[in-house]
Amino acid sequence: MHHFLCVIMYGMTMGSVTIALNIFFLSTFARPVQTAGGKGLHYGVIANIIPDGSANKSKITTRGTLSCAQACFTKSMEGSCTIASYNKNTKECTLSTSTVRDLMHNEDYDEVTLFPQSGCDVKDLPTVDNGVYEKTPFMPGFYSIRCAEGYDISLASKLNSFICDVTKTWIYNNVTCIPEAELKFTEGRSFVATFMGNYEIPNKTFHLYIVTSDYDVNSTFQYSTVTVNIPNTSFQKTYTIAKYLEIELSNVNISDAIYISTTDPVTVFTMNKNQYSTGGMLVFPLISLGKTYVIATTPYDDLESSLVIIPIDIEAKFTLSFPDNTTENVYITYGKSYELKRSGLSGTYIESDEPIAVFAGEKCANLPDAGNYSCDHIIEQMPPLDALDHEYIIAPTKPRSYFGLLVVATSQDTTHVSINSETDTPIYTSYLKRHDTFYQTFDNAQHLSVKATEPVLVVQYGVSISVDNMSQGDASMFVVPGINHFTSKYRFVVPDGYNTNKVILIYNITNGNDPRAGLKLNGNATYLAEMTSIKLNALEDYGVCYLDIEAGVHELENTETFGAVLYGQGRYIEYAWNLGMYMWK
Template sequence: MTVLYLQERNKSRDENDNAIKIGPNAETHGQNQKTAVCPNDPIKGMNYTTAGKTGIQGRQFLICFTDNHEEAVNQPKTIYILSDEDFELKLISKFSTQLIKDVVTPTRNLIEINVISAVALSDFKIEEKALLIETTKDVSVIIIDNFITSSDSTGILPIKSTSNSYVISTPRAFNKTLGPQFAIASPRNGTIIKIHFHFDPDLPTTIDGITYQNGSIMLLVLNELETYEIYHIVDLSGTFIDSTSPVAVFSGSFCHKVPFENSTDFGYCSKLDEQLPPIDRLDKMYIVPPSFKKMGTVLKIVSPFQTRLTYKIGNKQTEKILQPRGFFEITFSDKDIVVIDSEKAVLVTTFATGSNDTDGPYMITVPGFRQYTDKYLVMVPENFKENYVTIIIEEKSLYNLILNETKIIHYLNDRKFYTTVPFRKMNFVVLVLQVNGGLLRVESTDTAAFGLIVYGHRKHDGHGFAGKAVLPDVCVPSHQ
């Protein structure tokens, strides 16, 4: 028996207090910021074997829906909650008692909640638009903003896996209209947040009468279930967020065009949306698959640390040195694999390119090698024309995979993409399968950890998300 509650908590901020004073290079007073002393290598001594049994499961989740295209104003947003066990849940909101449009429970493992479009965030406003989910059993949560031509999806990290420090990855601004955005949501009262801006190029922006430049610091305070969204017409990658208590951070664009290299065929704009992992949950090693049936993929690597890394495409290996807040992009085709090996933890995101022939773009936070887990339960949205999963697994364990109680060998004749990738004295397989919409359970019978990415295409639109797992704590540098 599953019971759904909606609670509207008391308002925590007077209307006149809605615009907390914020300013460049502001300082906090009266509260201690959580910092850590870092060795030269924050992950030194950690085991390199794949290990990650927690995935994205938990019992508390904080959600917000970032801004979408203005034509999506009447389109509901969807929350999928999945579990192997019967569970009860509470959906807690300060925003509205009329938040929910409808609830669908097609199976005992899945609850689909559609919420009103008014819950979407607005730029440069403190709003009470975060949603808190609490459950009696471990669940996974996936959200999708599902407008017919401007959609994207993301897996949600449980609150226990959020933290105080983040580095931002966004797409490059496409033009003076289609720029990137990121948003912050707080589960607690009195959370003091410092945003250390990084603008590329260095184009100042004015917020509430205050001008911010590259390197400026914005200070704001968020109370329980409050959100704040920032938009600019330059790349915001490398921006740091530090907070006095854990927050959830989402990044992307309300509607974006992502061309492949210098192509002038970039199709329609589409929403980009991803919940970002905190710095203390990032990895150093990644196998980055292509975006299947796309002209190509734009890969962005953002480093919170000074680090040396290598990336390899085919037989060509390139070395890079990144400074703190540094980032770079590369593009690769739908037949290539990128292998990344960094001395220190980095954030890796991809942007599937769009075109008139290959549908719209979407954004994915790529799971690191040690962020894989041995079992995923995900929802594949059903109203996309084509749905795919990418699986990254050590070759020796491939035939131990099971999809919805069917052995992987029964899918291999219909595979869409298959290649082997050598990595650290191991051989991995990158496999793309076309799947039906609906509940998808993927697991390995030998408990081998693997990566999973889900995405879908339809005319002028697309979405994608990764089955996320998180690392144990690593140290987080202070960004004062």
């Protein structure tokens, strides 16, 4: 999620007087920039937003050294925001104009307290296409990029700030302006999903979980409508959704294309559930999909491994290149799906002429190999190649004793992959090319990092219960979010029927930064005392925490971005999926 810096266009008169300030909105992001030598940006937070009872006014109060006007952040880029009055003693601003209605909750506001210097030359900054640099009034040495109409900043996890430091050197991230339609998140209004075979389900009952992206977690007001369309069965139905909606489908066939459209942004999860075999996943919105993919199913050759490909437009032509150097060309039209079962699917490379949705999994998985029986269903939607990262933090799924990790190469060039310990000591290194995979089973005492010279797909498995002989859990699978996939807010459903449900939270804790104090669960401050530190490299450290959570619909948010994975364990059963990803193009 990104925020917008309000740049003041006119001067102000200090004191408790009425003023009129027009404020223009520039994209900026709430993630500290870590630079060589341990430098960083300090953050304050706007303390409160106070409605005054009218439809077009609100007040905000601030903490920190900046004035209210200088610290104004808003969600909207349309129009201007006028500060009607300002009180220097209380640091209260009264905001007017209808744009106040678009203001986000107070925890989404950030006040950037910077101490920039003068003396740098803006000509030394890199050229930016489809955008211009603008100097922030009252803050010498501080610039931001304003993207042209129809464009926005490409990296939601990066800070759009260009700061002249005390050595007269610019501190900045590489920021580009891209078309707004290319911004990639896992919330959206249009999706396509499918269900794959589950060994223990003869009656084909499947679950869709749909969570609205903007709601009061303590209310149940009507929010949106959802339409589910399954062309292969002529099924189409419209539902009303408040906070979330669970849809149980019984008249759907394996690998059917299930199109989901909503009037407002939502997050979608699916679950194929039975007493002893469960598979579920996060579903990506159509706008986040791409044309090229690599596949991860089981880490070993298995005849029951399968993939499903669904077009999102009128038609798609694609080529599958398998690890055994064979290929297959496929043409498919809207509403249809392509299903393939064969051995050795992990590492398969797919290239299409149009965006497609790709799903992969196993009907009867035994992990890490066929010698460890569990026969559990696993499934995940594959992220497109241009959304993959090259750095990942890996956390075990406690209290299980072991977990598996699969790395799938994407590049034709040689990719160096290193799996490192908590202290950044290499445990395994490998050189991979496209179609190559690397798998290893680890004990649950280990927190790891994965680093690669090229983008890679990383998948984590819960192993068969026969591996650790525990009464809880079994085989499961989820796509691991990379450190650049993190966002600051997640809304999700925790399914019922499991003895243990936990969320893995991954934070950037570089230079002693501790974001745990900013965590809120369903609007309530939640502090997690235990945290394991992981050194990613010489300059960056990450922390891993675990949150026990009950069945139901939830919202997790923080003042800084973080990674989040949900998993649940019961007797001979386990599910796992990541809760959301920022997916760039």
